[in-house]
Amino acid sequence: MTNAIIAFNACISDVRNMRTFYMYLKDHCSVPKDDLADLLRSELVNLVSAMDRFIHEMVRIGIINSYLGISPQTEKCKTIPLRFSTMNKVIECRLRSVPPSCNEEIAEYWINKEVVAILKTMSFQKTDKIKDALSYIWDVSHKIQAIIDKMQYAFPGTTINDKQKYLEEKVDLIVSRRNQIVHEADYDISTHSKQAIDVVWLDDTILFIKEFIYSIYENITGDNSFVRL
Numbered sequence: 001m002t003n004a005i006i007a008f009n010a011c012i013s014d015v016r017n018m019r020t021f022y023m024y025l026k027d028h029c030s031v032p033k034d035d036l037a038d039l040l041r042s043e044l045v046n047l048v049s050a051m052d053r054f055i056h057e058m059v060r061i062g063i064i065n066s067y068l069g070i071s072p073q074t075e076k077c078k079t080i081p082l083r084f085s086t087m088n089k090v091i092e093c094r095l096r097s098v099p100p101s102c103n104e105e106i107a108e109y110w111i112n113k114e115v116v117a118i119l120k121t122m123s124f125q126k127t128d129k130i131k132d133a134l135s136y137i138w139d140v141s142h143k144i145q146a147i148i149d150k151m152q153y154a155f156p157g158t159t160i161n162d163k164q165k166y167l168e169e170k171v172d173l174i175v176s177r178r179n180q181i182v183h184e185a186d187y188d189i190s191t192h193s194k195q196a197i198d199v200v201w202l203d204d205t206i207l208f209i210k211e212f213i214y215s216i217y218e219n220i221t222g223d224n225s226f227v228r229l
Contacts, residue, residue, distance in 0.1 A: 004057040005217045005226050011050030012210060012229050015043045040197045041181045047209055048125060048178040054213050055124035055133055058220065060115050062137025067111050076135040086114045125175040127168040138220050144168065150215040152228075153208055171212065174205055 022039040025031045063080065066073040067090075093100070093107040103109040124133045131143050140146055144164045148155065155163040180186050186194050210229065218224050 001058060001061050001217070001221050002223075002226070004054055004061065005214075007057065008050055008054040008213055009227060009229050011046060011053070012206075015046050015050070015206065018043050018046070034194065037194070037197050040199065040202055041186055043202060044174070044197070044205065045178055045181055047206055048175055051209055051213060052123065052125050055130055056119055058216070059124070059133050059136050060112070060119055062220070063115050064108060064111050066137065068108060071137075074136060074139040077137065080115075080118065080136070082111075082114055086110050125178075127171045130171070134216070134220075140219070146219050147212065147215045150218050151211040153211045167212070170208060174209065
C-alpha cells in the first residue's frame with residue numbers, strides 16, 4: 001500500500017507546482033484575475049482526483065491482499081462477486097507445480113483484473129461513498145472518528161460529534177465545488193458568472209484533504225513513517 005501514498009504525494013506535488021506557476025503569473029505577468037483563478041480551480045480538481053485515486057488504490061490493493069491471505073477479509077469484502085471463470089484461473093495458478101512464466105500464471109493477476117473491473121464503475125468522493133469503500137478493507141465501526149483522531153488539523157467544535165459533522169460536510173462541499181467546476185465551468189446559474197475562489201480557502205482545503213488521506217493511510221496500514229507533505 002506504500003505505492004498508494006507515494007502516488008498521492010506525487011499528485012500533491014503537482015498541485016504545488018500549479019501554485020508556483022500561478023504565483024509567477026500573478027507577480028510577473030499581466031494576466032487577468034479571472035484567468036488566473038482558473039489555475040486555482042485546476043488545483044481543486046486535481047486535489048479531489050488525487051483523493052479519489054488514493055481510495056481506489058487502497059481498496060484495490062486491500063481486496064487483493066485479503067484474497068491472497070496477506071490480510072484478513074472484512075465482512076464487506078466477502079460479498080464481492082468474483083466470477084467462476086476468475087476463481088478457476090486462481091485455482092489453476094495455485095495448483096501449478098512449476099514457477100510462473102508469465103502474468104497469466106499468477107493468481108494475483110486474475111484477482112486484480114476482476115477487482116479493477118468492479119471498482120472502475122465506482123466513485124469514491126462523497127463521504128458516504130468513502131466510508132463504504134473503506135469497509136472492503138477496514139473493519140472499524142466508527143471510521144470517521146478514527147480518521148479525525150489522527151488528522152493534524154484544527155477542527156472547529158469541542159465534541160467528536162461536532163468534528164465528525166464538520167468533516168463529513170466539508171468533504172462533501174469540496175467535492176460538490178469540484179463537480180461545479182468540472183460540469184458547470186464553476187458558473188453560478190443564478191448570476192451567470194463564475195464563482196470566486198479564494199486562495200486562503202483553497203490552502204485550507206488542500207491541508208484538510210492531505211490530513212484526511214494521511215489519516216486513512218495510517219489507520220489502515222499502521223505506518224506513521226511515510227512522508228507528510
